[in-house]
Amino acid sequence: MEKRTLILGIVMVLILTCCKDLKPQKSDDSTLDEDSLELADSLTGEESMDELISEAPMPVAAEELFDDFLFNFASNKRLQMERVKFPIIVSSEAKADTLDRKEWQMEHFFMHHGEYTLIFDSEAQMESVSDTSVNHAIVEKIFLDQGFVCQYQFDRKNGRWMLDRMNKQTMSHNPNASFLSFYRRFATDSVFRQQSLAQEIAFSGPDPDNDFEQMEGVITPDFWDAFAPELPHGTIYNIVYGHPHTHSNVKIFLLRGIANGMEVALTFRREHNEWKLTKLSE
Template identity: 35%
Template sequence: MRENVVWCMALAAVLAACNGKKAASEVDYAADSVFESSFGPSDSFNASSASLDEELPKRADELFDDFIFEFARLKKVRLERVEFPLLSVVRGDTVWLTEEQWKYESLFMDQDYYTVFYNDEEQMDLEKRTDLDKVDVEQIHLEKRWVKTCRFQRLKGEWRLTQESIRDFTAAEPLDKFMDFYRRFVSDAAFQQRSVSNPLRYVTTDPDDDFNTIEGTLDHDQWDAFKPQLPDGVITNIRYGQTYDNPDGMILVKAGISNGLMDILDFRKKDGEWKLVSYEN
């Protein structure tokens, strides 16, 4: 489990419906207000500890999680670590944004958690790797069924934002199919109750020993009392390289930003239906 404090961020470009490859000045920004309406005002994150002359720590480029925290916290770092003109692709249409046209939006800085989706437990170690050269930070809009992706690449030893894109959910993407289930799971109480295994495997920290866990089960009538706040609306996903080749399993990790808490929800498909089979906190 990660012990580092990690911050997720949202990077948004105001893009609209466009035909073919266009200059950013030709885009009708008012035609598609997905960024303003869903992500809030741009450049709204202000950390009291951040200053314009504060530098990126030398070790921040080793681990992506360390870099993304500084990128989100320091405006100076953001401007230094974006590849301009920035490639932005909205549903297949392309524009290039200059430094003056690009806008940063602090999507999840007001929240106390972020989320990551894995296909299995082995993938959960990917975040600790220091040899990654590409990481995608996604914002998944459950209700409108589209995904905003910010691609970061390590170029000459430095993490840089190299591309932004928006795509709609697709039938070919296993994670998208799961998201359709998850959207109903968090919004429909009766459906959620039917989708929790009975009994449910439950793992929690031993109150007498923080280094050990205890395992038991929860009955249906206990789920509401023990369940965490379930992420909904617009949720994050950090793709450190994990794939979703197994269409019958998904692990949701909800990690606290400042408190070190973590919830792990393991979903498995049984007889063609998704079930929450394990909950760990």
């Protein structure tokens, strides 16, 4: 027992010595600002990141595409405070109110998630994401479980995107109401999801044997689980670019990764007032 204790004591000394040696040594010619170091130590990881991002100016080119602006707006606290039209109008179906600068809380939207969602009526409408002529956009924060939508209306005037107003509405009054009601159940109810699959689901995705080729085929409901992506639920997002027509019997539900290039599209069609999944593209 004494021999084992002695060995453990020696090991602990070695570990402590190694850890001490691994600590970075401050050089005499260090130019780090002591005040900056103290500030960084006092902030949490998230706050530190917000501070660092806020120090970086948004590239002028980010005003061209709404997505580029939005990512900066949702990440940069200083920019966000500059681009909200205070006092901002917050309207609902019952009343209208305002929020002033002191009441505003940083809105990160989906930036702290690995992905975000978009809803389109057609593949042609998807091109609006890269349309530099779009001067109006609405970011929708959709609370599926609570059944309401918070809309953030942005407009570009004189080359600058601004958040002009907010609107809160029940989900039943949203232009995508029918699809959202369907999707809420599709994402969480496995039995209902199986019933909402077309007999043949067109599939296209990367060829596992060739990174530069796509493979196409058909998925039957029996094999859906082997291909099914993980579906977000609870709170999802949508971005409306411009003023599109939204009454459509086709919906393309797009899952898009923020930093990893992932993109999955699920196409649904409504027939006889029932939505069915008809296509999966990866």
